[in-house]
Amino acid sequence: MALIIQKYGGSSLETPEKIKFVAEKVVKEKRKGNDIVVVVSAMGKTTDNLIKLAREITPFPPERELDLLLSTGEVVSVALLCMAIENLGQEAEGFPGYFAGIKTDSFHTKAKIQEIQPARVKEEIEKGKIVVVAGFQGLSPENAITTLGRGGSDLTAIALSAALKADRCEIYTDVEGVFTADPKKVPNARLIPVLSYEEMLEMASSGAKIMQSRAVEFAKKYNVVFVVKSTFKEGEGTMVKEVDLKEGVVVSSVSLDEEQAKITIFRVPDRPGIAGKIFSALGEANINVDMIVQNIGRDNYADISFTVNISDLEKAVKIIEEVKKEIGAEKIIPDKDIVKVSIIGVGMMNQPGVAGRMFKALANENINIEMISTSEIKISCVIRRKDGEKALRILHREFIET
Amino acid sequence: MALIIQKYGGSSLETPEKIKFVAEKVVKEKRKGNDIVVVVSAMGKTTDNLIKLAREITPFPPERELDLLLSTGEVVSVALLCMAIENLGQEAEGFPGYFAGIKTDSFHTKAKIQEIQPARVKEEIEKGKIVVVAGFQGLSPENAITTLGRGGSDLTAIALSAALKADRCEIYTDVEGVFTADPKKVPNARLIPVLSYEEMLEMASSGAKIMQSRAVEFAKKYNVVFVVKSTFKEGEGTMVKEVDLKEGVVVSSVSLDEEQAKITIFRVPDRPGIAGKIFSALGEANINVDMIVQNIGRDNYADISFTVNISDLEKAVKIIEEVKKEIGAEKIIPDKDIVKVSIIGVGMMNQPGVAGRMFKALANENINIEMISTSEIKISCVIRRKDGEKALRILHREFIET
Numbered sequence: 031m032a033l034i035i036q037k038y039g040g041s042s043l044e045t046p047e048k049i050k051f052v053a054e055k056v057v058k059e060k061r062k063g064n065d066i067v068v069v070v071s072a073m074g075k076t077t078d079n080l081i082k083l084a085r086e087i088t089p090f091p092p093e094r095e096l097d098l099l100l101s102t103g104e105v106v107s108v109a110l111l112c113m114a115i116e117n118l119g120q121e122a123e124g125f126p127g128y129f130a131g132i133k134t135d136s137f138h139t140k141a142k143i144q145e146i147q148p149a150r151v152k153e154e155i156e157k158g159k160i161v162v163v164a165g166f167q168g169l170s171p172e173n174a175i176t177t178l179g180r181g182g183s184d185l186t187a188i189a190l191s192a193a194l195k196a197d198r199c200e201i202y203t204d205v206e207g208v209f210t211a212d213p214k215k216v217p218n219a220r221l222i223p224v225l226s227y228e229e230m231l232e233m234a235s236s237g238a239k240i241m242q243s244r245a246v247e248f249a250k251k252y253n254v255v256f257v258v259k260s261t262f263k264e265g266e267g268t269m270v271k272e273v274d275l276k277e278g279v280v281v282s283s284v285s286l287d288e289e290q291a292k293i294t295i296f297r298v299p300d301r302p303g304i305a306g307k308i309f310s311a312l313g314e315a316n317i318n319v320d321m322i323v324q325n326i327g328r329d330n331y332a333d334i335s336f337t338v339n340i341s342d343l344e345k346a347v348k349i350i351e352e353v354k355k356e357i358g359a360e361k362i363i364p365d366k367d368i369v370k371v372s373i374i375g376v377g378m379m380n381q382p383g384v385a386g387r388m389f390k391a392l393a394n395e396n397i398n399i400e401m402i403s404t405s406e407i408k409i410s411c412v413i414r415r416k417d418g419e420k421a422l423r424i425l426h427r428e429f430i431e432t
Numbered sequence: 433m434a435l436i437i438q439k440y441g442g443s444s445l446e447t448p449e450k451i452k453f454v455a456e457k458v459v460k461e462k463r464k465g466n467d468i469v470v471v472v473s474a475m476g477k478t479t480d481n482l483i484k485l486a487r488e489i490t491p492f493p494p495e496r497e498l499d500l501l502l503s504t505g506e507v508v509s510v511a512l513l514c515m516a517i518e519n520l521g522q523e524a525e526g527f528p529g530y531f532a533g534i535k536t537d538s539f540h541t542k543a544k545i546q547e548i549q550p551a552r553v554k555e556e557i558e559k560g561k562i563v564v565v566a567g568f569q570g571l572s573p574e575n576a577i578t579t580l581g582r583g584g585s586d587l588t589a590i591a592l593s594a595a596l597k598a599d600r601c602e603i604y605t606d607v608e609g610v611f612t613a614d615p616k617k618v619p620n621a622r623l624i625p626v627l628s629y630e631e632m633l634e635m636a637s638s639g640a641k642i643m644q645s646r647a648v649e650f651a652k653k654y655n656v657v658f659v660v661k662s663t664f665k666e667g668e669g670t671m672v673k674e675v676d677l678k679e680g681v682v683v684s685s686v687s688l689d690e691e692q693a694k695i696t697i698f699r700v701p702d703r704p705g706i707a708g709k710i711f712s713a714l715g716e717a718n719i720n721v722d723m724i725v726q727n728i729g730r731d732n733y734a735d736i737s738f739t740v741n742i743s744d745l746e747k748a749v750k751i752i753e754e755v756k757k758e759i760g761a762e763k764i765i766p767d768k769d770i771v772k773v774s775i776i777g778v779g780m781m782n783q784p785g786v787a788g789r790m791f792k793a794l795a796n797e798n799i800n801i802e803m804i805s806t807s808e809i810k811i812s813c814v815i816r817r818k819d820g821e822k823a824l825r826i827l828h829r830e831f832i833e834t
Contacts, residue, residue, distance in 0.1 A: 046485065080508070083448065083512065087448050087452065088518075088519040095512075095515045102508050105500060105501075105503075105507075106482070106501060109486075110486065113494055114490065116497070129575065150575075173531065
């Protein structure tokens with residue numbers, strides 16, 4: 031008998047029919063003799079609709095009240111899934127996050143889990159009940175309802191797995207697992223059976239939007255092994271865990287991030303502190319900068335290029351226009367026409383030839399590389415948007431299919 | 433400086449625009465220097481829609497889960513109203529019912545309030561905040577969320593008024609107060625400025641659907657004075673309180689209940705226990721019987737007529753068909769074509785001529801009375817449906833307009 035945590039996302043609970051399907055899945059697992067805790071997200075587009083409603087009251091809703099509002103979405107899922115489970119003859123106990131003992135800090139809309147007090151959840155498990163917990167939410171030290179930010183339900187599932195010392199943690203979603211590349215763009219893409227935390231993290235920041243980084247980081251920290259798999263299709267999914275360095279497999283996946291934009295500042299005086307001015311101004315505006323390249327030019331001038339999320343581009347340009355006057359740069363050119371292509375693999379750091387192979391494979395197909403960044407397990411290149419999908423297929427062929 | 437409890441119903445909170453209007457009303461009262469606790473219902477048809485959703489999962493949703501589901505409706509109202517209040521520059525604190533210290537028994541979907549522990553609410557009032565509480569819900573001894581049944585938000589407001597010793601309790605709704613008769617049917621109907629608890633109670637059971645009996649009973653028990661008034665129209669409304677017997681005014685209102693139906697059982701053997709059999713069978717099926725008339729006929733047979741809510745008619749007939757075999761009655765005739773017209777007034781019991789005047793006024797207009805029931809402060813007659821509105825106007829003229 032194992033204790034299994036299952037998490038179902040909003041698209042898996044979109045309609046009463048899908049909720050009934052999920053209930054059957056849960057009950058089937060329970061009847062194998064296992065204990066089950068289910069973590070649920072809000073149904074379909076509920077969260078987005080609630081945010082829309084709040085914005086009709088005020089364009090910038092206060093965060094504490096927004097959390098109270100949003101928390102209702104998952105509670106609806108909890109109640110409906112419990113009904114569906116009981117309708118199949120199995121006892122269920124539903125917990126809003128704040129009753130499940132999930133204690134967070136006070137940072138509304140992006141609260142961090144501080145502690146999990148799972149006594150009540152445990153009690154119901156011991157009674158033989160299927161426990162259904164609202165994901166994404168907790169309780170602050172002031173006893174206000176908090177939410178954990180985007181992807182928060184995954185985090186709830188991972189954290190509950192750690193607190194309950196679960197035997198298995200299953201993240202159900204609308205994809206079959208993690209692939210070597212986006213199957214919609216690379217027909218030869220394959221499911222990856224086992225992935226390390228580090229690789230999963232790099233994928234989250236490379237455009238493969240399967241899970242938010244925070245949940246994966248938490249899993250890594252507490253060594254929670256989890257499986258990402260499809261709600262509606264049978265399959266083994268992808269297991270994410272601590273992986274020993276493998277000799278053979280070097281690159282485990284390739285990914286394409288189409289939501290980046292590039293800003294180049296031309297002829298920046300090459301003085302100490304200039305780059306600091308630029309990037310702290312962006313940081314203060316909460317704009318995340320991904321890649322940075324500085325080309326030292328002649329005459330003590332440099333050109334600085336960096337990438338931001340495309341949704342931040344306009345705001346970033348406005349801020350840099352201000353900074354430009356101060357630092358005396360020549361001009362600013364924003365560029366939406368780029369993408370970032372990455373190869374990811376935990377074994378890469380021991381294989382010095384990998385970067386060269388990547389650049390050569392792209393060059394052979396006349397794809398120009400505009401920026402490069404490397405980490406221990408990832409190499410990313412900024413290229414023209416039109417070359418994106420082609421580059422993805424080339425790199426998949428070069429590193430995965432061979 | 434007074435402590436005022438204001439309750440706003442679902443139709444007053446139907447849209448973001450209406451919520452903003454309510455916020456302005458609340459803030460205006462606060463800025464007069466008063467302390468305010470607002471009790472809210474779910475927006476518009478939210479509760480009905482949630483029930484519909486639950487029935488798509490299972491035709492008979494388990495009640496505990498149904499309560500958890502329904503409780504989200506008022507929490508959405510709490511969050512949105514708090515946002516609207518804060519947007520006007522006033523601090524607000526929102527409480528789901530289970531955080532507001534409302535302790536109930538464990539009878540889900542119709543829980544009774546056992547105790548109110550208003551410490552947290554008081555604390556926020558003392559900080560100068562406007563407190564917004566979700567109506568209709570509480571917490572059971574098992575720490576499960578309960579709901580108080582139809583009209584439960586009124587009950588929350590009245591109970592909080594008692595617990596907090598409020599100076600005023602205002603029930604805001606879509607009518608201007610309690611009228612001497614339904615203004616849609618009786619053009620001369622007038623607003624009643626002051627009404628006793630007893631009259632208000634009799635009106636609730638006579639077809640004037642302004643408030644559920646339970647909230648009024650609670651107010652009477654704890655002597656909570658409350659005012660029923662319109663959210664969107666200015667006016668003094670109707671104050672409901674302990675009223676000294678008035679000499680002058682005898683009948684304070686007339687009402688018409690169009691949701692009754694009559695069942696007649698013909699030739700029931702007139703033996704002890706027969707009526708008990710009939711009405712306990714109905715009671716077990718949770719069917720409420722309003723008026724009962726038994727005509728003792730010849731040959732030890734009697735005809736029994738009674739009224740039930742029209743929505744229970746079909747179910748009641750089925751049950752009586754069963755009982756009929758057992759008791760050996762002749763036949764059963766259901767009749768949807770009746771209504772109940774009532775006159776209500778706290779001074780009536782001291783005026784023996786009132787009943788006679790009522791019957792005579794109806795007879796003068798050729799309206800036939802089929803059943804009569806009387807209480808200390810109410811006389812009701814069952815008449816043909818087609819005569820209903822005419823009877824209402826006749827009685828209004830006879831007792832109110834003179």
